[in-house]
Amino acid sequence: MNDGLRKNVRQRSHFMVKAPRFKIKRDLIIGPETSQALEECISLFMHHETIYTDWGFAEVDPLGRAATVNFHGPPGTGKTMAAEALAGSLNMTFLALNIADLESSLKGEMAKNIQAAFELAYEEGALLFFDEADALLGRRIAVSQGIDNDINATRNTFMTELNKHQGLVVFATNFSRDYDDAILSRITHQVYFALPDIKERRGLWSKMLVSGIPLAGDRNEIIEDAVRASQGLSGRDILHSMRRALPSVLMEAQSGVTDFRLESRHVVGAIEAIRRRYRKQEQAAKPEDTDPDNAGSLKRNLNMQ
Numbered sequence: 470m471n472d473g474l475r476k477n478v479r480q481r482s483h484f485m486v487k488a489p490r491f492k493i494k495r496d497l498i499i500g501p502e503t504s505q506a507l508e509e510c511i512s513l514f515m516h517h518e519t520i521y522t523d524w525g526f527a528e529v530d531p532l533g534r535a536a537t538v539n540f541h542g543p544p545g546t547g548k549t550m551a552a553e554a555l556a557g558s559l560n561m562t563f564l565a566l567n568i569a570d571l572e573s574s575l576k577g578e579m580a581k582n583i584q585a586a587f588e589l590a591y592e593e594g595a596l597l598f599f600d601e602a603d604a605l606l607g608r609r610i611a612v613s614q615g616i617d618n619d620i621n622a623t624r625n626t627f628m629t630e631l632n633k634h635q636g637l638v639v640f641a642t643n644f645s646r647d648y649d650d651a652i653l654s655r656i657t658h659q660v661y662f663a664l665p666d667i668k669e670r671r672g673l674w675s676k677m678l679v680s681g682i683p684l685a686g687d688r689n690e691i692i693e694d695a696v697r698a699s700q701g702l703s704g705r706d707i708l709h710s711m712r713r714a715l716p717s718v719l720m721e722a723q724s725g726v727t728d729f730r731l732e733s734r735h736v737v738g739a740i741e742a743i744r745r746r747y748r749k750q751e752q753a754a755k756p757e758d759t760d761p762d763n764a765g766s767l768k769r770n771l772n773m774q
Contacts, residue, residue: 484586486564486593489557497547497554498672498704499662506660507555510538513658514559514637537631537638537655539602541645542662545705548641549600551662555639556596564590567600580626587630594636602640606652624649631655664703670696673704677711678731685730694733698740706743713739 491497493507513520513536521527521534538555540548549565556563564586571582590597599605605627628651631638640656642648665673674695678688699707714735722729 484564484566484570484582484589486562486589486595489553489561489563491550491554492557493551493554494558497551498665498669498676499547499551500666500669503551503660503662506658507551507558510536510555510637510658510660511558534635535637536657538640538658538660539645539648539656540639540641540660540662541643543664543703544643545703546662546664547704548662549598551660552596552598552639552641555637556598559596559637561637562593562595563598564593564595565598565600568604571605579623583623583627583630587634590638591634591636596637596639597634598639598641600641601643603642603644603647606640606649607647628652628655664701665707667696667700670699670702670707673707674699677707682715683730685727685732691731691733691736695736695740698737702740702743706740710736710739710743713742 493504493511497504497507499507517534521530527533540551542548552565553563566586571579571586586597589595606624632655645653645659671692674692678684678692684691695707695710699710702710714731717735717739718727718729718731721727
């Protein structure tokens with residue numbers, strides 16, 4: 470790495486390569502199709518020498534050591550955790566970034582930060598993960614202002630670094646349809662993360678009810694009540710439900726309503742609170758969605774920035 474890029478990495482302390490905390494088979498609760506797709510990614514890297522050297526496939530695919538994987542699906546379905554688990558399963562280190570980590574108030578610095586990130590990932594043998602990648606890699610903007618030039622120049626830098634990178638890059642997005650066509654053409658693996666089905670919700674709730682939590686009633690009955698109540702929610706929603714349910718147990722106990730034990734009603738009540746929040750968000754969004762002038766709101770917002 471040249472001195473300029475080294476300085477740039479040092480200055481941005483959040484460019485931190487870390488050891489992964491998770492592994493796919495040990496820590497993820499995902500559907501069979503998602504699991505199969507992740508296993509294919511693992512196989513490509515674990516058996517790279519056999520495929521590309523012993524079998525000679527490098528003759529037609531000289532860049533085979535590089536792979537670009539896109540994780541897509543609804544919010545809260547475990548894409549970020551899966552990226553870290555993929556690194557752990559491959560015995561790689563992990564470098565996670567989003568657009569806020571790359572942004573700078575100085576013109577041209579974002580492109581330098583992108584270069585620094587790719588350099589650091591290559592030197593450390595790290596899986597390079599870009600969260601909310603659509604914010605950086607969306608369809609190109611018709612150039613009409615200086616800021617548009619900067620955005621497109623940044624994307625050009627990203628494409629250049631991606632093309633020459635010899636390693637594993639993972640994107641995560643809720644909206645992969647918004648990717649620039651040039652990005653889509655370079656994605657080697659697409660992995661979809663769906664909302665958890667009944668089996669996966671049961672696994673998630675079983676994981677949430679750790680052994681130290683005192684329960685009022687049968688553990689399996691609490692889990693089944695929670696599984697039924699949480700249909701259509703994400704793994705993140707399930708975690709947030711538990712974060713609401715557990716304090717409510719302690720609040721009731723302190724006021725003398727119940728003892729310190731979790732009941733199904735605490736969990737179901739927390740789930741309903743999550744659903745109410747979503748309903749309020751939907752209601753708040755409706756006026757803007759029906760505003761005939763809303764089509765130009767994004768452009769107005771960009772022009773104001």
